Amino acid sequence: MDERIGAFFRPRSVAVVGASSNPEKLGGVILRQLASGFKGEVYAVNPRYDRIDGIPCYRSVGDIPGRVDLAVIAVRAELTPRLVEECGEAGVMGAIVIAGGFSEVGRRDLEEELAASARRSGVRLLGPNCMGVYAPSTGLDTLFTPSNLLPRPASGNVAVLTQSGSFGGIAMAMMAREGIGMSYFVSYGNRADVDEADLIDYLAVDPETRVIAVYLEGLADGRRFMESVARVGSEKPVLVFKAGTTEAGRRAAASHTGSLAGSDLVYEGALRQVGAIRARTTEEFLDLGKALSTQPPSHGPNVGVITNGGGYGVVAVDSLVRAGLRVPPVGGELRARLSRELPPFYPIGNPIDLTGNSTADQYERAVRAFMEDELYHALMVIPLFSVPALDPRETVDVLLSASEDYRKPMVVVSVDVTAEVSSQLGRLERGGIPVYGTPERAAVALAALHRRARASRPWPP
Amino acid sequence: MDERIGAFFRPRSVAVVGASSNPEKLGGVILRQLASGFKGEVYAVNPRYDRIDGIPCYRSVGDIPGRVDLAVIAVRAELTPRLVEECGEAGVMGAIVIAGGFSEVGRRDLEEELAASARRSGVRLLGPNCMGVYAPSTGLDTLFTPSNLLPRPASGNVAVLTQSGSFGGIAMAMMAREGIGMSYFVSYGNRADVDEADLIDYLAVDPETRVIAVYLEGLADGRRFMESVARVGSEKPVLVFKAGTTEAGRRAAASHTGSLAGSDLVYEGALRQVGAIRARTTEEFLDLGKALSTQPPSHGPNVGVITNGGGYGVVAVDSLVRAGLRVPPVGGELRARLSRELPPFYPIGNPIDLTGNSTADQYERAVRAFMEDELYHALMVIPLFSVPALDPRETVDVLLSASEDYRKPMVVVSVDVTAEVSSQLGRLERGGIPVYGTPERAAVALAALHRRARASRPWPP
Numbered sequence: 001m002d003e004r005i006g007a008f009f010r011p012r013s014v015a016v017v018g019a020s021s022n023p024e025k026l027g028g029v030i031l032r033q034l035a036s037g038f039k040g041e042v043y044a045v046n047p048r049y050d051r052i053d054g055i056p057c058y059r060s061v062g063d064i065p066g067r068v069d070l071a072v073i074a075v076r077a078e079l080t081p082r083l084v085e086e087c088g089e090a091g092v093m094g095a096i097v098i099a100g101g102f103s104e105v106g107r108r109d110l111e112e113e114l115a116a117s118a119r120r121s122g123v124r125l126l127g128p129n130c131m132g133v134y135a136p137s138t139g140l141d142t143l144f145t146p147s148n149l150l151p152r153p154a155s156g157n158v159a160v161l162t163q164s165g166s167f168g169g170i171a172m173a174m175m176a177r178e179g180i181g182m183s184y185f186v187s188y189g190n191r192a193d194v195d196e197a198d199l200i201d202y203l204a205v206d207p208e209t210r211v212i213a214v215y216l217e218g219l220a221d222g223r224r225f226m227e228s229v230a231r232v233g234s235e236k237p238v239l240v241f242k243a244g245t246t247e248a249g250r251r252a253a254a255s256h257t258g259s260l261a262g263s264d265l266v267y268e269g270a271l272r273q274v275g276a277i278r279a280r281t282t283e284e285f286l287d288l289g290k291a292l293s294t295q296p297p298s299h300g301p302n303v304g305v306i307t308n309g310g311g312y313g314v315v316a317v318d319s320l321v322r323a324g325l326r327v328p329p330v331g332g333e334l335r336a337r338l339s340r341e342l343p344p345f346y347p348i349g350n351p352i353d354l355t356g357n358s359t360a361d362q363y364e365r366a367v368r369a370f371m372e373d374e375l376y377h378a379l380m381v382i383p384l385f386s387v388p389a390l391d392p393r394e395t396v397d398v399l400l401s402a403s404e405d406y407r408k409p410m411v412v413v414s415v416d417v418t419a420e421v422s423s424q425l426g427r428l429e430r431g432g433i434p435v436y437g438t439p440e441r442a443a444v445a446l447a448a449l450h451r452r453a454r455a456s457r458p459w460p461p
Numbered sequence: 462m463d464e465r466i467g468a469f470f471r472p473r474s475v476a477v478v479g480a481s482s483n484p485e486k487l488g489g490v491i492l493r494q495l496a497s498g499f500k501g502e503v504y505a506v507n508p509r510y511d512r513i514d515g516i517p518c519y520r521s522v523g524d525i526p527g528r529v530d531l532a533v534i535a536v537r538a539e540l541t542p543r544l545v546e547e548c549g550e551a552g553v554m555g556a557i558v559i560a561g562g563f564s565e566v567g568r569r570d571l572e573e574e575l576a577a578s579a580r581r582s583g584v585r586l587l588g589p590n591c592m593g594v595y596a597p598s599t600g601l602d603t604l605f606t607p608s609n610l611l612p613r614p615a616s617g618n619v620a621v622l623t624q625s626g627s628f629g630g631i632a633m634a635m636m637a638r639e640g641i642g643m644s645y646f647v648s649y650g651n652r653a654d655v656d657e658a659d660l661i662d663y664l665a666v667d668p669e670t671r672v673i674a675v676y677l678e679g680l681a682d683g684r685r686f687m688e689s690v691a692r693v694g695s696e697k698p699v700l701v702f703k704a705g706t707t708e709a710g711r712r713a714a715a716s717h718t719g720s721l722a723g724s725d726l727v728y729e730g731a732l733r734q735v736g737a738i739r740a741r742t743t744e745e746f747l748d749l750g751k752a753l754s755t756q757p758p759s760h761g762p763n764v765g766v767i768t769n770g771g772g773y774g775v776v777a778v779d780s781l782v783r784a785g786l787r788v789p790p791v792g793g794e795l796r797a798r799l800s801r802e803l804p805p806f807y808p809i810g811n812p813i814d815l816t817g818n819s820t821a822d823q824y825e826r827a828v829r830a831f832m833e834d835e836l837y838h839a840l841m842v843i844p845l846f847s848v849p850a851l852d853p854r855e856t857v858d859v860l861l862s863a864s865e866d867y868r869k870p871m872v873v874v875s876v877d878v879t880a881e882v883s884s885q886l887g888r889l890e891r892g893g894i895p896v897y898g899t900p901e902r903a904a905v906a907l908a909a910l911h912r913r914a915r916a917s918r919p920w921p922p
Contacts, residue, residue, distance in 0.1 A: 311625020
């Protein structure tokens with residue numbers, strides 16, 4: 001692995017080239033963000049100023065007295081090749097080029113010139129036509145959309161790599177809203193130099209990252225990418241959302257980033273072979289990320305469904321079977337135990353319906369009984385809190401404690417019908433049990449946890 | 462149509478049989494709710510009281526001096542056949558039997574006795590094993606789950622008919638949260654007498670209802686149901702969510718309501734033939750309901766996509782094609798108009814990418830240009846409000862006004878990234894433009910609007 005790639009993730013010092021005192025300009029937004037949040041040295045570079053907002057401003061990167069790990073270049077396209085070269089001469093390891101105006105608008109020549117400058121001068125280059133990096137644990141934030149317009153997720157263990165800034169931005173806003181924590185966000189744009197494989201190789205050994213989630217339109221070097229995903233192995237799932245899966249989508253991708261999106265069947269086969277987990281929709285990209293970042297793999301397809309809503313249990317069963325999982329009936333021993341531990345006349349089965357009389361204690365008994373039965377590999381728990389005797393806080397307590405006592409995955413389906421329920425579901429999620437609004441979404445998440453357990457096949461075969 | 466069915470939807474007077482002063486009991490919750498909200502006469506029936514909370518309480522329905530349209534019978538199963546008979550003698554048109562303990566637990570005999578009492582005494586019967594009816598416009602509310610535990614949606618034009626109380630409750634809570642208005646909610650349970658067909662026949666001519674949304678596990682009389690759906694015709698869409706589509710789901714349904722769920726292929730063919738629109742997931746049940754209740758049909762498959770996020774546009778195109786729609790390229794005339802009306806160098810196409818410089822004015826120009834081009838039958842608009850120049854209020858203004866000026870469906874994809882955006886998206890929805898969190902959900906909604914336009918084939922063929 002190229003050690004210079006680390007400069008994009010954990011730089012000790014950052015220079016903003018094209019820094020501005022104008023908060024409406026890219027170089028103004030980025031400088032302010034870094035100055036206010038980054039836990040390292042920040043320098044401004046712009047020959048027109050001596051200081052910006054109290055930060056010392058230098059004529060060029062070479063004039064900065066300290067060592068610079070990362071340069072964020074926020075000037076127009078034509079000026080970037082020369083500035084990257086200056087970075088190289090100053091010993092900068094990595095440069096992020098934010099500007100568009102390269103291959104995506106037909107200026108492949110300028111992009112090649114930029115890449116050549118980077119190669120010649122020994123700088124690794126992220127972009128151009130990208131947003132760069134957000135890393136909550138160090139406050140590194142080169143995103144030109146300020147956080148009052150695009151909320152940033154808290155620190156966590158999901159890394160997002162995105163070819164598209166707009167998709168990445170949406171994913172980030174949704175993660176912030178749903179409370180999914182992030183280790184790094186990297187928008188890499190046209191990938192004139194650093195590509196997905198470089199980034200994945202770094203994240204594969206990064207201790208902060210548990211899930212690598214990638215949005216792709218197309219790949220420049222498919223083999224390199226697949227080898228890199230295969231090297232990550234099954235310990236750290238790689239979640240891939242591939243856009244341009246239809247002919248019309250591929251045309252749109254071609255006119256957007258100039259990507260050759262490639263046949264979806266080829267992607268499907270290759271991604272499966274290297275053990276990647278595929279997200280088919282924007283929602284799945286978030287939903288699966290949440291499950292994979294918090295729950296252990298599911299070492300088999302058999303799911304136990306515990307609910308106090310009979311009809312909703314039927315929907316859950318359909319969803320699980322459609323997601324490729326199984327809902328095996330309750331066997332003799334488990335049946336005897338449940339009959340013993342639950343009130344008489346409760347219908348015992350899978351799903352088990354705890355009825356309108358359900359309590360937190362009954363949920364605990366049912367959850368532990370299914371957890372301890374070897375037939376079941378995972379649980380879907382569907383508490384409907386509109387039942388008076390089912391206290392949300394107590395129910396969340398028993399689910400959190402059961403989840404700690406067993407190594408089987410558990411996901412919860414619930415709707416935040418009231419403020420009290422909403423706050424308790426938040427506790428559940430912060431405790432590492434993912435909550436989904438519908439059984440269908442939870443079923444696809446459980447299927448991904450099962451897929452993850454099967455993804456340990458070595459590659460190349 | 463049997464006029465007595467109207468008693469379930471628009472009664473002038475309601476008696477609660479088994480009324481209680483105990484707010485923990487069914488007959489207590491239901492009486493309180495009706496007393497506080499129902500715009501009509503409310504009577505209590507219970508031989509043990511003279512008054513409950515100030516409401517006159519009678520020994521039997523026959524003792525009530527005024528006319529009673531609807532009786533809500535909130536006593537245990539064994540007592541219900543005799544009470545239904547008393548209702549008939551007193552001239553009550555409809556009775557709702559809340560209690561379970563009938564065919565769903567193997568007491569088919571008791572259910573038949575109940576149904577026979579109703580037939581003999583001329584009362585139409587809803588239930589047993591049901592929640593009954595909620596009608597926001599009149600305050601009729603027989604649901605035994607109080608609204609502090611299960612929020613009720615506001616008045617609107619979507620009627621929900623549900624065999625499962627738990628699914629219905631979830632759907633209702635989700636509608637309340639998403640601001641989808643409801644004309645009626647009817648939980649009909651074991652349908653010993655009144656069935657889906659009776660209810661659909663009433664709603665077909667009900668002026669308050671624009672969409673009839675049905676959750677089914679199985680049908681007792683499939684032919685009657687299908688004929689009833691076919692009679693509704695294309696003016697008022699019938700949205701059907703069928704649970705028990707898998708073998709395991711059918712087994713779960715059989716143990717839950719005793720329903721024979723039947724082969725999904727048979728349902729699929731029959732529902733298609735009668736012009737019903739099928740929701741495949743819980744989310745679709747809500748999402749399609751929202752689109753069908755607010756937007757006109759889409760008279761063709763061609764969708765124009767307008768966004769300021771290129772990558773997200775690619776995802777939108779994939780979603781539309783996968784939903785069975787088309788995203789045709791921009792023709793010469795439209796291209797010339799867009800080039801003339803938008804800043805130079807904007808990439809003109811479908812999707813059209815209004816870039817990071819987008820403004821509300823540019824959205825207006827693009828939306829009106831696509832609306833006025835006959836090639837396109839519907840629009841998906843995807844404003845990403847993280848762009849500084851794109852004012853959420855102004856953007857919502859131009860979308861609302863464009864939507865009023867044309868008869869083409871429009872749906873919006875957006876995430877409420879900030880409180881300001883969230884409040885403006887609320888304005889958009891109250892103005893009748895449905896907003897979805899992802900392009901995939903919006904695409905399925907547009908496909909339903911297209912399906913609706915094709916659903917006017919007469920039946921039987």
